[in-house]
Amino acid sequence: MKAAIAQFIFESNTFAPDPAEIEVFKKGGVWLDREADVRAWAADTDCQMRGSLKVLEAARWETVPCFATLCGSSAGRLSEACFAEIRDTLLARVEAAAPFDVLILHLHGASCAIGEDDPEGHILEKVRTQLGYRGHLVLSLDLHANFTRRMLEYADAVSAYRTFPHMDFSATGERAARLAMHPGPFKQAVAKIATLVSPADSTHFEGNLCDIISGARQLEEEEEVLEVCTFPVQPWMDIEEMGVSIVVTATSGDVPIDKLEELAHRWYDQRHSWKNRLTDWPDILNKLKSPHDGGPWVLTDPADATAGGSPGHSAEALRRLLPVKGDLPGKVLLWVVDPDTVTAAREGATRFTTGDPAIEWEGRVLWTGEGNYRARGKAYTGQAFSMGEAAVIEAGQLQLVACTYPAISPDPAFYECVGLHPDEALAVLAKSIAGWMAAYDADWDRGLLFDGPGVCSLDFASIPFTGSGRMLFPVTAEPERPVEIWRSY
Numbered sequence: 001m002k003a004a005i006a007q008f009i010f011e012s013n014t015f016a017p018d019p020a021e022i023e024v025f026k027k028g029g030v031w032l033d034r035e036a037d038v039r040a041w042a043a044d045t046d047c048q049m050r051g052s053l054k055v056l057e058a059a060r061w062e063t064v065p066c067f068a069t070l071c072g073s074s075a076g077r078l079s080e081a082c083f084a085e086i087r088d089t090l091l092a093r094v095e096a097a098a099p100f101d102v103l104i105l106h107l108h109g110a111s112c113a114i115g116e117d118d119p120e121g122h123i124l125e126k127v128r129t130q131l132g133y134r135g136h137l138v139l140s141l142d143l144h145a146n147f148t149r150r151m152l153e154y155a156d157a158v159s160a161y162r163t164f165p166h167m168d169f170s171a172t173g174e175r176a177a178r179l180a181m182h183p184g185p186f187k188q189a190v191a192k193i194a195t196l197v198s199p200a201d202s203t204h205f206e207g208n209l210c211d212i213i214s215g216a217r218q219l220e221e222e223e224e225v226l227e228v229c230t231f232p233v234q235p236w237m238d239i240e241e242m243g244v245s246i247v248v249t250a251t252s253g254d255v256p257i258d259k260l261e262e263l264a265h266r267w268y269d270q271r272h273s274w275k276n277r278l279t280d281w282p283d284i285l286n287k288l289k290s291p292h293d294g295g296p297w298v299l300t301d302p303a304d305a306t307a308g309g310s311p312g313h314s315a316e317a318l319r320r321l322l323p324v325k326g327d328l329p330g331k332v333l334l335w336v337v338d339p340d341t342v343t344a345a346r347e348g349a350t351r352f353t354t355g356d357p358a359i360e361w362e363g364r365v366l367w368t369g370e371g372n373y374r375a376r377g378k379a380y381t382g383q384a385f386s387m388g389e390a391a392v393i394e395a396g397q398l399q400l401v402a403c404t405y406p407a408i409s410p411d412p413a414f415y416e417c418v419g420l421h422p423d424e425a426l427a428v429l430a431k432s433i434a435g436w437m438a439a440y441d442a443d444w445d446r447g448l449l450f451d452g453p454g455v456c457s458l459d460f461a462s463i464p465f466t467g468s469g470r471m472l473f474p475v476t477a478e479p480e481r482p483v484e485i486w487r488s489y
């Protein structure tokens with residue numbers, strides 16, 4: 001038996017101003033269109049491709065890992081040219097791998113392109129209509145995927161991450177491979193739930209989402225059920241078919257729709273107890289008067305989260321901390337995406353205009369150079385990221401990294417690669433919603449989440465939805481149809 005496998009990962013925030021061009025993948029991320037390169041990358045990276053190859057090869061399947069591309073940072077929509085290049089390359093590589101018995105596609109599920117709200121659904125449709133592939137098609141998705149009717153129509157079976165912060169890339173690839181090895185046929189049912197869920201209150205190890213994930217594992221104990229995916233959806237997408245979903249892949253027997261509906265209503269009924277976990281600055285400044293004994297405090301700027309598609313331009317933490325820069329009992333490591341500040345630092349400036357909105361400040365340049373790193377925390381472990389050309393500027397106890405690209409991984413290696421010491425710092429800034437917990441091995445207790453400018457606001461009611469997002473709680477206080485069921489049969 002033979003499986004072809006391809007991977008394409010990008011997350012869009014349709015409220016973000018800048019479209020993503022192909023450099024986000026080719027320069028800042030991963031772009032591998034030769035089988036040998038994909039294999040070598042999968043061998044030393046925690047990724048879905050790695051997990052799928054491991055399971056299939058242990059079962060003595062022939063494998064063709066034909067294409068892998070991952071973004072270096074999230075952004076707005078993919079530009080038309082960027083999406084066309086990704087789609088056409090992926091389809092050409094899959095076609096070149098034919099004939100095969102099963103196709104596994106590792107996709108994100110929350111990408112958007114200019115003119116296409118559902119690139120993943122579009123690719124699945126093209127595999128069926130343009131390539132004419134009729135065999136089993138197994139899909140794996142990010143936990144934040146927005147599951148669409150096209151995904152239901154064109155994929156046979158679905159797996160997804162079960163963790164947030166995401167740390168089960170290989171394990172998800174393993175589950176997808178096990179679905180691929182199942183002889184089928186499959187049935188799928190989807191519960192689409194009319195709400196948005198705060199990503200700051202949806203970790204897999206405690207709280208509301210944890211309860212729903214355990215409900216999904218219970219549902220998998222039903223005889224016919226093979227896999228249950230829970231999708232709290234990336235909320236910053238102004239598109240049709242938006243919503244939280246639960247997706248059940250079953251054998252050809254009866255899908256337990258009543259139990260699926262029950263779990264969907266349980267999720268919807270949590271909606272008044274979600275927290276955004278934001279802390280006020282007076283509280284933050286008070287906590288920064290002494291070190292945390294578990295490691296550095298993690299100043300967390302969810303509204304400008306680069307993994308959520310924000311451009312990383314906010315210097316809110318710098319603005320708040322400059323007045324106390326000489327009083328802090330340790331170093332505070334900050335960062336901002338600001339190529340002009342990098343240029344000024346390289347040219348020897350001591351006065352800077354940094355961030356959007358801009359802040360005027362003075363500092364001393366400690367370092368300039370190219371910032372490349374491999375994540376060493378528990379998320380994206382081993383994956384390579386680049387912040388592009390960067391500079392470190394010091395003012396009192398503040399050490400600010402200005403860089404060129406909005407690298408998505410808030411990992412200690414980010415600061416280490418420019419010569420700083422996050423483990424010894426009083427606090428580090430992460431432009432992240434929950435990834436910082438895996439990266440710094442920290443719990444909520446060490447996180448200081450603050451609100452600032454950016455396109456990943458946790459105040460959902462303030463997000464200017466025009467598409468079906470406006471029909472979801474809490475944008476709409478009482479949605480008309482809290483749970484809708486879709487079926488593949």
Ligand SMILES: [Zn+2]
Nearest residue numbers: 142143144166
């Ligand atoms: Zn995600």
